[in-house]
Amino acid sequence: MKIIVCIKQVPDTNEVRIDPIKGTLIREGVPSIINPDDLCGLEAALALKDAHGFHITALSMGPPQADVALREALAMGCDAAFLVSDRAFGGADTWATSKTLAGAIQKLGFDLIITGRQAIDGDTAQVGPQIAEHLGIPQATYAHNVEKVCGENAFVVERLFEDCRQKVKVKAPCLITAISGAGAPRYMTVAGIVAAYDEKTVDMLTFEDLKGFVDEGDIGLKGSPTQVRKSYPKAAKGQGIVHEVSEDEAVEIIVNKLKEGGLI
Amino acid sequence: MILIICEQRDGILHKVSLELIGKARELATDNRVVALLLGHKIEGLARTLVDHGADKVIFADDEILAQYMTEPYAKAACAAIRQENPEIVLIGATYIGRDLGPRIAARIKTGLTADCTFLEIDAETGELLMTRPAFGGNLMATIVCPNHRPQMATVRPGVMLAAEPAARNGEVARLDISFEAADANIEILETTKISKEAVDITKANVLISGGRGMGGDFSDLRRLAEILGGELAASRAAVDAGHAEKAAQVGQTGKTVRPDLYIAAGISGAVQHTAGMEESALTIAINKDPAAPIFDVADIGIVGNVARIVPKLNAGLLEVISNR
Numbered sequence: 116m117k118i119i120v121c122i123k124q125v126p127d128t129n130e131v132r133i134d135p136i137k138g139t140l141i142r143e144g145v146p147s148i149i150n151p152d153d154l155c156g157l158e159a160a161l162a163l164k165d166a167h168g169f170h171i172t173a174l175s176m177g178p179p180q181a182d183v184a185l186r187e188a189l190a191m192g193c194d195a196a197f198l199v200s201d202r203a204f205g206g207a208d209t210w211a212t213s214k215t216l217a218g219a220i221q222k223l224g225f226d227l228i229i230t231g232r233q234a235i236d237g238d239t240a241q242v243g244p245q246i247a248e249h250l251g252i253p254q255a256t257y258a259h260n261v262e263k264v265c266g267e268n269a270f271v272v273e274r275l276f277e278d279c280r281q282k283v284k285v286k287a288p289c290l291i292t293a294i295s296g297a298g299a300p301r302y303m304t305v306a307g308i309v310a311a312y313d314e315k316t317v318d319m320l321t322f323e324d325l326k327g328f329v330d331e332g333d334i335g336l337k338g339s340p341t342q343v344r345k346s347y348p349k350a351a352k353g354q355g356i357v358h359e360v361s362e363d364e365a366v367e368i369i370v371n372k373l374k375e376g377g378l379i
Numbered sequence: 380m381i382l383i384i385c386e387q388r389d390g391i392l393h394k395v396s397l398e399l400i401g402k403a404r405e406l407a408t409d410n411r412v413v414a415l416l417l418g419h420k421i422e423g424l425a426r427t428l429v430d431h432g433a434d435k436v437i438f439a440d441d442e443i444l445a446q447y448m449t450e451p452y453a454k455a456a457c458a459a460i461r462q463e464n465p466e467i468v469l470i471g472a473t474y475i476g477r478d479l480g481p482r483i484a485a486r487i488k489t490g491l492t493a494d495c496t497f498l499e500i501d502a503e504t505g506e507l508l509m510t511r512p513a514f515g516g517n518l519m520a521t522i523v524c525p526n527h528r529p530q531m532a533t534v535r536p537g538v539m540l541a542a543e544p545a546a547r548n549g550e551v552a553r554l555d556i557s558f559e560a561a562d563a564n565i566e567i568l569e570t571t572k573i574s575k576e577a578v579d580i581t582k583a584n585v586l587i588s589g590g591r592g593m594g595g596d597f598s599d600l601r602r603l604a605e606i607l608g609g610e611l612a613a614s615r616a617a618v619d620a621g622h623a624e625k626a627a628q629v630g631q632t633g634k635t636v637r638p639d640l641y642i643a644a645g646i647s648g649a650v651q652h653t654a655g656m657e658e659s660a661l662t663i664a665i666n667k668d669p670a671a672p673i674f675d676v677a678d679i680g681i682v683g684n685v686a687r688i689v690p691k692l693n694a695g696l697l698e699v700i701s702n703r
Binding site for chain 1: 388449450474477482488489492493508514518520524564565571572607615632639640649650651662669674676679687696700
């Protein structure tokens with residue numbers, strides 16, 4: 116069986132700050148990481164590899180720097196890595212991104228696709244299901260555990276919703292979106308890191324390579340139904356009073372405020 | 380015309396459906412709001428949708444729709460969209476809505492904006508302006524869908540207001556659709572409700588919320604919550620560190636809350652967090668860093684050591700209560 120895991124390199128949004136004067140994101144010094152949910156997807160795939168010896172391909176779409184994220188996936192134990200990268204793909208929204216990735220996945224061939232549920236820079240959770248739709252295959256979202264069914268080309272997926280847990284069976288080919296599961300994502304090993312740079316390769320897929328799998332009108336900015344009209348930093352409420360006082364005075368202030376509000 | 384894809388589970392409507400109908404009534408330039416209701420033996424819910432502002436309810440009732448599955452629901456929703464040809468389609472940004480929405484948008488080739496917190500119509504172009512937090516809530520982005528219809532958005536539960544129900548008249552019509560066995564392309568083996576008396580923090584009047592600054596010890600905060608009759612909540616940092624339940628997480632990737640009182644203890648207040656609590660009526664923040672952004676959204680800010688202030692606050696409150 117062949118598993119493709121989609122990963123995205125993202126800025127660590129916990130570290131992102133806003134320039135208070137220009138109102139823009141300060142990106143300098145913000146570390147790039149593999150999106151956390153995608154790490155969970157990698158772990159789910161590698162656990163299936165441990166148990167069944169499946170072949171795991173890591174796939175990413177992004178600028179050439181995303182090579183680092185794919186090397187990390189190789190160092191964790193993936194067998195192959197591809198980076199979909201071309202200026203023509205730039206400015207893609209979730210529709211065009213999923214269409215492009217679906218084209219690459221079709222070219223590579225697969226039995227199972229695993230994506231993270233959502234990326235921390237966009238938080239849309241749309242690319243996984245939209246890849247599944249473009250490929251016409253079933254999806255099982257919010258998966259925290261995936262197991263192969265013995266003797267069948269199918270998986271049992273444990274899913275987590277707001278108010279329930281669900282166990283579903285889904286036949287390959289299919290797509291699963293991963294959330295954090297029982298096993299924490301594994302670390303890269305030293306041997307894995309050496310192999311990722313010395314033995315394994317990250318192969319580029321440009322628009323030229325994907326011709327026949329995705330149309331020019333469906334990629335990049337042109338292929339994107341949505342556009343960003345504007346972005347702006349969130350306005351702060353900024354009406355509060357900040358007290359730098361002794362602990363006893365602080366308690367008094369809070370207690371009085373709660374009394375005033377009828378909360379005690 | 381605006382189409383709302385409503386959500387029900389086990390015959391109970393999700394409140395976001397009513398919130399979206401309320402918002403759609405404000406937005407619809409032709410003043411027409413249609414609700415789509417999918418499920419099995421759910422026709423009785425149509426009345427509620429009409430009373431909350433739907434002009435028309437289209438429903439599909441089939442055994443295959445009894446429990447949510449992506450494909451049958453996507454098939455029915457796409458049929459309804461093709462039949463009604465709406466300008467705008469709104470879906471609640473619940474787990475189900477975020478599983479279903481992208482599938483529909485990909486199938487009918489239109490844009491979908493996820494997890495919106497603000498919607499308005501551009502007075503000049505008539506386009507729907509869909510605003511949502513991005514980069515973990517650090518930025519707000521306004522998205523448009525100029526050349527494709529319908530304009531689709533999933534909308535965060537708890538941010539729009541449902542209209543007060545009133546006895547209204549509305550049309551109720553069955554959607555013309557049939558299903559095949561192959562539409563059930565996954566097999567649901569088992570569904571287990573998460574009981575563990577899962578507290579719904581969105582319904583609490585008082586929330587005591589802890590962050591990374593608590594160092595993993597929530598015992599004093601739990602005591603404070605007991606004293607004030609509130610519930611515990613947490614920031615993403617605390618949940619990620621395993622110090623609190625995911626269900627208690629407030630913020631962009633957690634829940635949106637608007638309690639009467641929100642006490643933020645040891646929470647720095649990244650926009651990712653404040654996006655989920657800034658509508659609280661009274662916010663009190665305690666943090667050791669005088670520059671912490673949580674103070675920008677707090678009514679009362681206390682600069683100091685949470686581990687020392689909270690126990691003293693608990694003692695102070697108990698004294699006030701016992702002296703009554």
